[in-house]
Amino acid sequence: MSLDELSRLIRRPATRRFVTDRDVPRETVAALVDAARWTGSARNRQPWRFVEVRDRALIEALSRLGAYAQFVSGAPVVLAVAAADNGFADTAFDTGRVTQSLVLAAAALGLGACPATLFPEANVDEARRLLRLDEGWLPDHLVALGYPSAEPAPAAPRVIPGGRLPLETLLTTI
Numbered sequence: 001m002s003l004d005e006l007s008r009l010i011r012r013p014a015t016r017r018f019v020t021d022r023d024v025p026r027e028t029v030a031a032l033v034d035a036a037r038w039t040g041s042a043r044n045r046q047p048w049r050f051v052e053v054r055d056r057a058l059i060e061a062l063s064r065l066g067a068y069a070q071f072v073s074g075a076p077v078v079l080a081v082a083a084a085d086n087g088f089a090d091t092a093f094d095t096g097r098v099t100q101s102l103v104l105a106a107a108a109l110g111l112g113a114c115p116a117t118l119f120p121e122a123n124v125d126e127a128r129r130l131l132r133l134d135e136g137w138l139p140d141h142l143v144a145l146g147y148p149s150a151e152p153a154p155a156a157p158r159v160i161p162g163g164r165l166p167l168e169t170l171l172t173t174i
């Protein structure tokens with residue numbers, strides 16, 4: 001894959017609206033997680049677990065556990081990403097990495113995705129219960145997955161600016 005091709009996948013905007021007539025098969029979700037599980041993590045702890053959610057009532061309930069998570073209710077499938085509650089400073093970095101791997105793998109298959117944050121802590125705890133995860137796992141993010149709809153997506157929360165900071169702001173050389 002060329003850098004241009006990879007760049008195009010990275011640049012794909014978040015997808016918050018999905019077509020309703022095309023499912024994402026279970027094998028596809030398994031293939032995405034199978035690809036992403038090879039992501040490196042600090043000390044190879046792999047401090048992540050995934051729960052594939054297809055039950056509509058459960059997806060609805062999860063969509064109410066984050067201030068900006070309502071859009072996930074329109075996704076054919078939602079993947080909950082649970083982080084190990086292990087106190088290591090690297091855990092959030094690790095789960096962010098594996099989630100990005102998932103999102104890129106999804107993009108490579110033509111799927112759209114958008115993460116959603118669950119908060120506050122009580123909502124993460126409620127999600128853990130709904131997802132039947134053991135204590136010690138914190139499902140603080142969901143990834144909505146599906147084929148992107150051509151209809152305009154519900155806008156990102158208005159307070160969020162679009163675009164990206166310029167390279168000169170981000171990169172310095174010494």
Ligand SMILES: Cc1cc2nc3c(=O)[nH]c(=O)nc-3n(C[C@H](O)[C@H](O)[C@H](O)COP(=O)(O)O)c2cc1C
Binds near residue numbers: 012163
């Ligand atoms: C860790 C993380 C959490 C996010 N949580 C939400 C969320 O709760 N609700 C939402 O609508 N978008 C969420 N997003 C999507 C971002 O708002 C989006 O990636 C960002 O605004 C850039 O938009 P673009 O990718 O469409 O250019 C999240 C993204 C990340 C990486």
